[in-house]
Amino acid sequence: MKVAILGFGTVGVGVYEMLENCAGLEPGPVLVRPGKEDRPFKVSSMEQIVNDPEVSAVAEVMGGIEPANTYVTMALNAGKHVVTSNKALVAAHGIELAQLARLKGVSFLFSAACGGGVPFLHNLAIASQSDEILALGGILNGTTNFMLDAMQSEGKDYGDVLKQAQALGYAEADPTADVSGLDALRKIMLACAVAYDKLPVDGFDREGIESITAADVADFQASGLTCRLITSGGPAGESVYAYVEPVLFPANAPECSVVKNFNMARYNGKNAGAIVLMGQGAGRYPTASAVVRDLCGLGALEMLRPACAKVQADNSACAHPYYVRTDASRAGLFRFRESRLIGSVLRGVTEPVAVPAMHALANKIREEGGSIFFAAMEA
Amino acid sequence: MKVAILGFGTVGVGVYEMLENCAGLEPGPVLVRPGKEDRPFKVSSMEQIVNDPEVSAVAEVMGGIEPANTYVTMALNAGKHVVTSNKALVAAHGIELAQLARLKGVSFLFSAACGGGVPFLHNLAIASQSDEILALGGILNGTTNFMLDAMQSEGKDYGDVLKQAQALGYAEADPTADVSGLDALRKIMLACAVAYDKLPVDGFDREGIESITAADVADFQASGLTCRLITSGGPAGESVYAYVEPVLFPANAPECSVVKNFNMARYNGKNAGAIVLMGQGAGRYPTASAVVRDLCGLGALEMLRPACAKVQADNSACAHPYYVRTDASRAGLFRFRESRLIGSVLRGVTEPVAVPAMHALANKIREEGGSIFFAAMEA
Numbered sequence: 001m002k003v004a005i006l007g008f009g010t011v012g013v014g015v016y017e018m019l020e021n022c023a024g025l026e027p028g029p030v031l032v033r034p035g036k037e038d039r040p041f042k043v044s045s046m047e048q049i050v051n052d053p054e055v056s057a058v059a060e061v062m063g064g065i066e067p068a069n070t071y072v073t074m075a076l077n078a079g080k081h082v083v084t085s086n087k088a089l090v091a092a093h094g095i096e097l098a099q100l101a102r103l104k105g106v107s108f109l110f111s112a113a114c115g116g117g118v119p120f121l122h123n124l125a126i127a128s129q130s131d132e133i134l135a136l137g138g139i140l141n142g143t144t145n146f147m148l149d150a151m152q153s154e155g156k157d158y159g160d161v162l163k164q165a166q167a168l169g170y171a172e173a174d175p176t177a178d179v180s181g182l183d184a185l186r187k188i189m190l191a192c193a194v195a196y197d198k199l200p201v202d203g204f205d206r207e208g209i210e211s212i213t214a215a216d217v218a219d220f221q222a223s224g225l226t227c228r229l230i231t232s233g234g235p236a237g238e239s240v241y242a243y244v245e246p247v248l249f250p251a252n253a254p255e256c257s258v259v260k261n262f263n264m265a266r267y268n269g270k271n272a273g274a275i276v277l278m279g280q281g282a283g284r285y286p287t288a289s290a291v292v293r294d295l296c297g298l299g300a301l302e303m304l305r306p307a308c309a310k311v312q313a314d315n316s317a318c319a320h321p322y323y324v325r326t327d328a329s330r331a332g333l334f335r336f337r338e339s340r341l342i343g344s345v346l347r348g349v350t351e352p353v354a355v356p357a358m359h360a361l362a363n364k365i366r367e368e369g370g371s372i373f374f375a376a377m378e379a
Numbered sequence: 380m381k382v383a384i385l386g387f388g389t390v391g392v393g394v395y396e397m398l399e400n401c402a403g404l405e406p407g408p409v410l411v412r413p414g415k416e417d418r419p420f421k422v423s424s425m426e427q428i429v430n431d432p433e434v435s436a437v438a439e440v441m442g443g444i445e446p447a448n449t450y451v452t453m454a455l456n457a458g459k460h461v462v463t464s465n466k467a468l469v470a471a472h473g474i475e476l477a478q479l480a481r482l483k484g485v486s487f488l489f490s491a492a493c494g495g496g497v498p499f500l501h502n503l504a505i506a507s508q509s510d511e512i513l514a515l516g517g518i519l520n521g522t523t524n525f526m527l528d529a530m531q532s533e534g535k536d537y538g539d540v541l542k543q544a545q546a547l548g549y550a551e552a553d554p555t556a557d558v559s560g561l562d563a564l565r566k567i568m569l570a571c572a573v574a575y576d577k578l579p580v581d582g583f584d585r586e587g588i589e590s591i592t593a594a595d596v597a598d599f600q601a602s603g604l605t606c607r608l609i610t611s612g613g614p615a616g617e618s619v620y621a622y623v624e625p626v627l628f629p630a631n632a633p634e635c636s637v638v639k640n641f642n643m644a645r646y647n648g649k650n651a652g653a654i655v656l657m658g659q660g661a662g663r664y665p666t667a668s669a670v671v672r673d674l675c676g677l678g679a680l681e682m683l684r685p686a687c688a689k690v691q692a693d694n695s696a697c698a699h700p701y702y703v704r705t706d707a708s709r710a711g712l713f714r715f716r717e718s719r720l721i722g723s724v725l726r727g728v729t730e731p732v733a734v735p736a737m738h739a740l741a742n743k744i745r746e747e748g749g750s751i752f753f754a755a756m757e758a
Contacts, residue, residue: 018650022509117651119502126498130401130671254657257633271397272496272668276657278633289651292509300679 002028003295004049004080006071007062008042011085011112014288015059025295028055031062031071046071050078057081057298059291060089061112069093076100076108083294085112085287087186094190095199098304109294109303114187115140117286118279119293120265124194125303131269133195135234140187142261142281143171143178144209144229148246149259152226157214170261170282181208181244184231192233192240194303195267200233203313205243205359211373212246216325219347220248220375225323226256227375232318239314243355246375248323253378254278318355324348326372330365349377381407382674383428383459385450386441387421390464390491393667394438404674407434410441410450425450429457436460436677438670439468440491448472455479455487462673464491464666466565473569474578477683488673488682493566494519496665497658498672499644503573504682510648512574514613519566521640521660522550522557523588523608527625528638531605536593549640549661560587560623563610571612571619573682574646579612582692584622584738590752591625595704598726599627599754604702605635606754611697618693622734625754627702632757633657697734703727705751709744728756 003019005012008030019027027041029052034044046067049055058075060082062068068089072082076097084090090097090110101108111121120138127133139145143165150161162179165171177183185206193199209229220227225248233242249255254276258264263281268274280286324334328346331339339348353361358374365372382398384391387409398406406420408431413423425446428434437454439461441447447468451461455476463469469476469489480487490500499517506512518524522544529540541558544550556562564585572578588608599606604627612621628634633655637643642660647653659665703713707725710718718727732740737753744751 014650018509025509117648117654119505119654122505123498123502126501126672126675127668129675130397130404131668251630252636252638254633254636257631257636259631269496269668271393271664271671273659273662273665274657275496275498276655278653278655278657280652283652285650286652289506289510289648292650293505296505296508297679300676 001025001056002054003057003059004028004031004052004055006031006058006060006068008032009061010284011061011287011291014284015061015291018288018292022292025292028052046074050074050080055080057083057295059295060084060086061291063088065089065092072097073100076104076106079104079106081106081298082108083291084110085291086110087113087190091186091189094193094304095308095310098308102306107298109301110190111294112287112290114190115263115265116142116279116281116283117289118263118265118277118281119290120277121191121194121303122293122297122301123275123277124191124267125301127267127269127272128195131271134268134270135232136191136195136267137188137230137232138265139228139255139258139263140231140265140281141178141184141229142263143175145258145263146170146261148209148212148227148229151212151214151217152221155214155217158212179208179210181206181229184229184244185242188231188233188242188244192242193308196235196240197305197307197309198240198311199308200240200242200313201310203315205245205315205355207245207359207362207374209246213373216373219325220323224251225249226251228255228258230255236314236317239311241315241318242313243315243318247378248375249378315355319352320376321352322350322358323375323377324350324372326365327370330370330372333361333365380404380435381433382436382438383407383431383434384409385437385439385447387411388440389663390440390666390670393663394440394670397667397671401671404671407431425453429453429459434459436462436674438674439463439465440670442467444468444471451476452479455483455485458483458485460485460677462488462670464489464670466492466569470565470568473572473683474687474689477687481685486677488676488680489569490673491666491669493569494642494644495521495658495660495662496668497642497644497656497660498669499656500570500573500682501672501676501680502654502656503570503646504680506646506648506651506654507574510650513647513649514611515570515574515646516567516609516611517644518607518634518637518642519610519644519660520557520563520608521642522554524637524642525549525640527588527606527608530591530593530596531600534593534596537591558587558589560585560608563608563623564621567610567612567621567623571621572687575614575619576684576686576688577619577690578687579619579621579692580689582694584624584694584734586624586738586741586753588625592752595752598704599702603630604628605630607634607637609634615693615696618690620694620697621692622694622697626757627754628757694734698731699755700731701729701737702754702756703729703751705744706749709749709751712740712744
């Protein structure tokens with residue numbers, strides 16, 4: 001089967017190379033920008049791809065919503081399978097694209113959009129056919145995991161590890177999408193859609209890693225705890241819950257063994273129990289391997305089923321105790337299970353607080369010019 | 380699709396219940412022993428199942444090689460898909476059964492035979508289509524992991540944790556297959572067949588957990604190490620390597636977070652990188668969930684491909700440093716990197732030793748009436 005590739009950046013090159021060595025698949029034309037057709041297999045017109053009868057599938061790895069959406073729509077309309085690594089595209093137009101694919105009798109798969117090389121969405125799609133998924137989530141952003149791990153293993157401060165991540169190419173010049181938790185949130189949107197036929201588009205709570213300091217690390221490390229940025233999703237009545245926040249884990253939690261820029265995805269099946277998947281969440285070959293894995297399974301699996309619809313996330317029933325570091329003057333805002341005052345800094349662990357309430361409180365403190373770091377305590 | 384079930388023990392009941400709640404699948408007749416047909420859906424004749432035109436697939440969860448092999452052969456000859464949890468059957472007759480399935484245009488899948496609820500073989504089969512699997516293995520026996528974890532977390536001795544595992548139903552009255560590493564070895568045989576088209580049937584090295592003592596645990600724990608029973612496989616020229624032995628890991632290895640009777644499977648893809656999968660390796664619903672997952676993916680995947688052939692395992696190129704506890708009189712048999720003599724007990728870490736050489740040395744010491752515990756040091 002000949003596979004056209006849209007985009008020839010980091011992932012596109014990886015997909016091209018893997019297709020050259022994969023039995024049953026071969027690389028077809030590669031779409032590049034006009035003027036960049038420096039090799040015979042590169043083309044700059046999407047028409048050439050959709051009109052090529054030898055091309056049976058298209059791998060979209062260009063990123064961004066447009067022109068990706070237009071091109072993917074063209075490919076599906078031409079009866080070609082589509083595999084994409086583009087989480088923004090799937091979050092914005094996935095339901096419509098999956099409907100079009102169904103109409104045309106082809107596949108629309110996007111394993112690489114969540115977890116990189118970790119075979120998460122694929123397994124989630126299979127598990128959700130036969131099992132009830134009670135919860136899902138994990139460490140879905142490698143950049144922030146690299147930064148948190150460096151802070152905790154080397155005692156470095158936030159600014160230093162951010163520079164290090166940028167120097168290594170793990171973080172972008174504007175790291176906001178990663179460090180604010182937005183990237184991880186987009187991934188949980190897709191996972192909820194696959195597992196629950198519900199794509200949450202609003203109503204999230206999101207706390208990234210921008211507030212953590214070396215002093216915070218030293219404090220919770222003294223209690224044997226490890227911090228990870230965790231994305232959580234699950235059923236919530238007629239909707240789903242979906243949020244991102246730092247979480248503190250005891251030493252033998254699987255999350256603690258996820259180091260550097262690795263990812264960990266998990267789901268809890270009513271029958272299968274807790275299933276944990278770890279691997280590289282980004283990078284040329286890990287991400288390409290997820291694209292190619294999807295290409296090997298075309299026709300076998302539907303990731304977004306006909307019932308999939310957009311919903312408003314509902315986190316109101318989610319609650320945990322939180323580790324909090326804030327200004328002493330804010331003490332009255334929390335019901336602490338235990339707390340300590342060190343100069344003007346208050347540290348403590350709260351009684352269980354609803355996730356939206358905790359995030360709202362932190363936003364309020366920051367709006368008023370105050371300072372806060374918080375992390376859920378893993379039960 | 381109606382699915383007949385062969386066997387109505389722990390796993391069979393779980394499969395039946397899951398099929399009642401799985402869209403697109405429903406339970407058909409269940410084969411039980413004559414005289415046990417106490418419900419209308421139970422039958423005692425395999426002919427009734429193979430001659431039932433409504434039955435499209437058969438789930439074999441009775442275990443043992445016969446009559447399972449005869450029944451599975453009958454089902455395949457009748458053009459019915461077969462899914463099995465029976466590792467002994469697949470190790471003994473899998474290649475022939477897969478050939479028959481291919482001839483009849485049906486599937487022969489066995490995810491549940493390796494890793495229980497952990498989706499290992501399924502992912503390995505997919506990954507091996509498009510990636511080069513550089514190594515595979517992990518913690519594939521829940522009984523021994525429960526015992527090792529209890530020894531290390533509670534300081535108990537081997538005999539006590541064995542009794543505890545038997546009382547909880549994790550270990551059988553005769554625990555030999557588990558504690559000797561035989562069960563784990565059978566699983567790596569299947570994993571090698573799926574990943575490399577090579578089913579190793581001989582030439583293994585196998586060390587279980589029968590020699591570990593509370594004193595050994597105390598000693599390596601003082602160095603921050605954790606012991607797990609690890610099954611390893613990988614390519615070895617025209618053959619594969621395959622062996623089972625205790626391994627000591629540093630604190631933040633993912634293996635250390637595998638507690639109780641959980642399993643962890645891993646593979647290392649040339650492109651995907653290290654992929655780690657954790658979950659429950661046994662039990663009614665986890666194992667049934669693997670059977671049902673295979674039933675949901677019939678026709679999409681071949682686990683044993685046409686090229687699959689039996690080989691002699693070749694471990695000669697595998698070598699590690701080993702932690703060794705033995706009698707002081709045996710000191711001359713090892714090249715120690717570091718060692719200590721405490722009374723008549725010698726403890727130390729060797730220079731790298733080939734796996735077959737280390738296992739042969741231990742066998743020799745035991746044949747001569749000596750005592751030894753050894754565990755590979757994770758690099």
